[in-house]
Amino acid sequence: MHVMSEKLKLVICWHMHQPWYRESIDGAFHLPWVYLHALKDYTDMASHLESHPGMKCVVNFTPVLLEQIDEYALQCRQWLENDIAFTDPLLAYLAGSTSIPTEVSQRCEIIRACLRANPSQMIDPYPQFRKLLDMVTAVDDRTHINKTLVGYLNEQFFHDLLVWYHIAWLGYSVKQQSFVQGLINKESFYSEDDRRQFIGLFEDIFSSLIERYRKLAERDQVELAMTPYAHPIMPLLIDFNSMKDALPDAPMPEYDSYPDGENRARWHMQHGIEVFEKYFGRRPQGIWLSEGSISHDAIKLLDEFDIKWTASGEGVWHNSARKSGFDLENPETRKNLFGCNTIVDAGASVFFRDDGLSDLIGFEYQSWNSNDAVGDFISHIGNISEFLADESDDSVVSVILDGENAWEYYPDNGYHFLDALYKELSGHESIQVQTFAEAADSCPVAALPEVAAGSWVYGSFSTWIGEKDKNRGWDMLVEAKRVYDKHIASLSDDDRQLATLQLAVCEGSDWFWWFGDYNPSDSVKDFDQLYRRQLQRLYHLLNQKIPESLLTPISEGGGDAESAGTMRRGHET
Numbered sequence: 001m002h003v004m005s006e007k008l009k010l011v012i013c014w015h016m017h018q019p020w021y022r023e024s025i026d027g028a029f030h031l032p033w034v035y036l037h038a039l040k041d042y043t044d045m046a047s048h049l050e051s052h053p054g055m056k057c058v059v060n061f062t063p064v065l066l067e068q069i070d071e072y073a074l075q076c077r078q079w080l081e082n083d084i085a086f087t088d089p090l091l092a093y094l095a096g097s098t099s100i101p102t103e104v105s106q107r108c109e110i111i112r113a114c115l116r117a118n119p120s121q122m123i124d125p126y127p128q129f130r131k132l133l134d135m136v137t138a139v140d141d142r143t144h145i146n147k148t149l150v151g152y153l154n155e156q157f158f159h160d161l162l163v164w165y166h167i168a169w170l171g172y173s174v175k176q177q178s179f180v181q182g183l184i185n186k187e188s189f190y191s192e193d194d195r196r197q198f199i200g201l202f203e204d205i206f207s208s209l210i211e212r213y214r215k216l217a218e219r220d221q222v223e224l225a226m227t228p229y230a231h232p233i234m235p236l237l238i239d240f241n242s243m244k245d246a247l248p249d250a251p252m253p254e255y256d257s258y259p260d261g262e263n264r265a266r267w268h269m270q271h272g273i274e275v276f277e278k279y280f281g282r283r284p285q286g287i288w289l290s291e292g293s294i295s296h297d298a299i300k301l302l303d304e305f306d307i308k309w310t311a312s313g314e315g316v317w318h319n320s321a322r323k324s325g326f327d328l329e330n331p332e333t334r335k336n337l338f339g340c341n342t343i344v345d346a347g348a349s350v351f352f353r354d355d356g357l358s359d360l361i362g363f364e365y366q367s368w369n370s371n372d373a374v375g376d377f378i379s380h381i382g383n384i385s386e387f388l389a390d391e392s393d394d395s396v397v398s399v400i401l402d403g404e405n406a407w408e409y410y411p412d413n414g415y416h417f418l419d420a421l422y423k424e425l426s427g428h429e430s431i432q433v434q435t436f437a438e439a440a441d442s443c444p445v446a447a448l449p450e451v452a453a454g455s456w457v458y459g460s461f462s463t464w465i466g467e468k469d470k471n472r473g474w475d476m477l478v479e480a481k482r483v484y485d486k487h488i489a490s491l492s493d494d495d496r497q498l499a500t501l502q503l504a505v506c507e508g509s510d511w512f513w514w515f516g517d518y519n520p521s522d523s524v525k526d527f528d529q530l531y532r533r534q535l536q537r538l539y540h541l542l543n544q545k546i547p548e549s550l551l552t553p554i555s556e557g558g559g560d561a562e563s564a565g566t567m568r569r570g571h572e573t
Helices: 033-051 063-082 087-093 105-113 119-123 127-136 155-168 178-186 192-218 234-238 240-245 262-278 295-305 314-323 333-336 356-367 370-393 413-424 434-440 470-490 493-506 508-514 522-539
Strands: 009-016 057-061 143-145 222-226 309-312 338-344 349-352 396-402 431-434 444-450
Touching: 009 033, 009 370, 033 063, 033 192, 033 413, 057 063, 057 192, 057 470, 063 178, 063 192, 063 262, 087 105, 087 155, 087 192, 105 127, 105 143, 105 155, 119 127, 127 349, 127 370, 143 522, 155 178, 155 192, 155 222, 178 192, 192 222, 192 262, 192 309, 222 262, 222 434, 234 240, 234 262, 234 295, 262 295, 262 493, 309 434, 314 333, 314 349, 333 396, 349 396, 349 434, 356 396, 413 431, 470 493, 470 508, 470 522, 508 522
Parallel strands: 009 057, 009 396, 009 431, 057 222, 309 349, 338 444
Antiparallel strands: 338 349
16 A cells, blocks of 8 residues: 555535525525524534544535524524514424414424434434324325324324424434433423423524534634525526536526626625625635536636635536546546646636545445444545555545535434544544645645536536426526516615515525426425525515416426435436
8 A cells, every 4th residue: 555655635525505495585484404404413513523623624604504593593582582483383383482283284284394304313213203103194104194183183292293303303412411311201291391491402502503613613623615695506697508518418498598697696705705704703715616516707706706715526527627638548637636626717726526435425324334434434535545646645635515414314413423533534644634725725736728517416507407397497587587687776775685685595506406306296395385485575575576487386396316305426326
């Protein structure tokens, strides 16, 4: 084995993202995923880093996620101090600010909501939680709810079910607290006081979460990075034709461009930085462009904001190397994947994700023994070091993935795996954990004459455009943007600001992610409905008639995508 004179650099970047789940900028929460992931994943990920001060990584936050975490903290305080009702339905039922309904259909919706968890890791480990669900669903088909029985259940059943659902969605580090252990041991008949204290725990988590990451950054253990404000696909805002680099034959939307898209991309950068600075007290040095979606124009735009680095996926590197005329049959060419890539006329360094390593954490190690998984990961790093040979001293391996959704499929929310991984990496004799900002100053420069536009998913934009339902979603957005451009100047300053923020929410990438027949129908229905409501709200703010097209679903889904559709692999299997 090659013996390194210096350590091989490793950057792990965790991307924390949830879209805007409120129905309009200031409306009620439509889906609970921001606060559930805050209770489970964002708090556990901070706890791991606090427990391993020798570990370094990049943590990337979307500004719309930061704003929503802050809003949940505010709503918890308002309920605890002034009994102001939650605008999130599940929290309102848990707190009792909304009474358990008597209507069977509404009761079934509560039960369906409490089924939204990975059964093997989040339901089955808790016999009492499983017992409650078994009472009202068919054991072999939990989607089938006994509606006759549901109508006769008392309110205590639903209060107990809601407490157990939220226990299941707590991070492993939170579950060790004596109060939570007391709830687990009590098993049932949770009182109003129990639930009030539970909400108090939530408030503690939400209120301290951003500050915990800020402190990790202040001691240089974490580099905090950012995604443009509402997580738009920047290259597509700038130019629909960028999809053709990887999808030359895919159908385009009916409209050939997004109106004034480059300025909208610029707005998402500027407003995103303002929100980031508000919460973290610093400007980001790096930007994970939404979904690692890059193009030449998108990277050039970063120079206006003094951004030091960005990153994308291995598929984009491969397409860019081919477009640049590199010999992809030559193993030496692949060494550039582990360099600090630069492109013509742009100052930001570009790093590329190692798909294999990233997807092992995202999809494979969940079923492994934790120590075996960490050993395998370290072995792969060693193989990369051998491949790089004498060039390994300054090269960097980039592992970039979702920082929230993978852990639902691991035992104990991934606690044992991450604990073992961080422990191993913190003091490893031949691996040096770094941040991208540090790596940009030390790793070798690899010039890319041409950049192929694409994302970390398959190296293309196929997850967001180039298919019937996705294209229809874009055409609806273009039509709304044209109405916005025509009428925005007639609004008052306050209404203009609201309408502009509402437009930004509509420009987010997640709506297009979920359109398509390969995703689960329930999730597609949720996002389809919310997207159309966001567009309807935009028309309302502009004082314009809502088009009838927004009253008809865009996509139905019906597929069985891996990880319930919340994550994708970097390359197709």
